[in-house]
Amino acid sequence: MADTKPKTSPKAIKFLFGGLAGMGATVFVQPLDLVKNRMQLSGQGTKAREYKTSFHALFSILRNEGVGGIYTGLSAGLLRQATYTTTRLGIYTILFEKLTSADGRPPNFLMKALIGMTAGATGAFVGTPAEVALIRMTADGRLPADQRRGYTNVFNALARITREEGLTTLWRGCVPTMARAVVVNAAQLASYSQSKQALLDSGYFGDDILCHFCASMISGLVTTAASMPVDIVKTRIQNMRMIDGKPEYKNGLDVLMRVVGREGFFSLWKGFTPYYARLGPHTVLTFIFLEQMNRLYKTYVLDR
Numbered sequence: 001m002a003d004t005k006p007k008t009s010p011k012a013i014k015f016l017f018g019g020l021a022g023m024g025a026t027v028f029v030q031p032l033d034l035v036k037n038r039m040q041l042s043g044q045g046t047k048a049r050e051y052k053t054s055f056h057a058l059f060s061i062l063r064n065e066g067v068g069g070i071y072t073g074l075s076a077g078l079l080r081q082a083t084y085t086t087t088r089l090g091i092y093t094i095l096f097e098k099l100t101s102a103d104g105r106p107p108n109f110l111m112k113a114l115i116g117m118t119a120g121a122t123g124a125f126v127g128t129p130a131e132v133a134l135i136r137m138t139a140d141g142r143l144p145a146d147q148r149r150g151y152t153n154v155f156n157a158l159a160r161i162t163r164e165e166g167l168t169t170l171w172r173g174c175v176p177t178m179a180r181a182v183v184v185n186a187a188q189l190a191s192y193s194q195s196k197q198a199l200l201d202s203g204y205f206g207d208d209i210l211c212h213f214c215a216s217m218i219s220g221l222v223t224t225a226a227s228m229p230v231d232i233v234k235t236r237i238q239n240m241r242m243i244d245g246k247p248e249y250k251n252g253l254d255v256l257m258r259v260v261g262r263e264g265f266f267s268l269w270k271g272f273t274p275y276y277a278r279l280g281p282h283t284v285l286t287f288i289f290l291e292q293m294n295r296l297y298k299t300y301v302l303d304r
Helices: 011-041 054-065 067-071 074-098 109-142 154-165 167-171 174-202 209-239 252-263 265-269 272-302
Strands: none
Touching (some): 011 067, 011 272, 074 109, 074 154, 074 174, 109 209, 174 209, 209 252, 209 265
């Protein structure tokens, strides 16, 4: 009996849905992303931290910068999703389907991790310019007025960075960004697929929003624990300034050594709460939006 694989969405639709899902999630979690970045920069180079907790950071931002202040950098966050997430999820979905056997058996865990790392590294390279703009825009409010960069939106940021610091600065921190993406995607995408599969196999869950939510929360927790040290390196490098013509940090290893030496080993996980508070819901919302768009497309387009 010759079984054929069921019809699937065109590649362009996979990329589009991936980007839209990430952008939709970003609208909800941008304030948490802002707090996460501020916490990672808090106490940079010293033992004194500007913010005691993530709640202290949130209330300080609201008090000093207003309600609009917590959405600083939203345009950069949306562009990051339009580039990074579109590429990442699109490539992951395509490779996942390519490696699914004719009888519908999905790739094993190791293969899922490899697919996730490939998709993540590619997406990170494409999304690095928007990432640099996002880090700088969200960090600006913590600086004295005369030291702020004052970017008005992501396109203004990209144009000024290119004009004032050179085109290659848009890819500053590209290596730690790609390294972070490898860790995040190996953990996030593979653990999401594995968690969803395990929940379905348990017999207690159907392929519905509750299952997607639980799998996403498990995936977000795994990703947070694994990626924080790499993420703080990325944040510090992309926000650094030139001091007497020399960069603040030589490389990612220099960041790690200085953070551990001056701020303590566990500072590598500084801001665990806002990181998960941002990553958890973003993971949940991204996959829920993606699953629902795929379901609607299948119902109203593929199955007609």
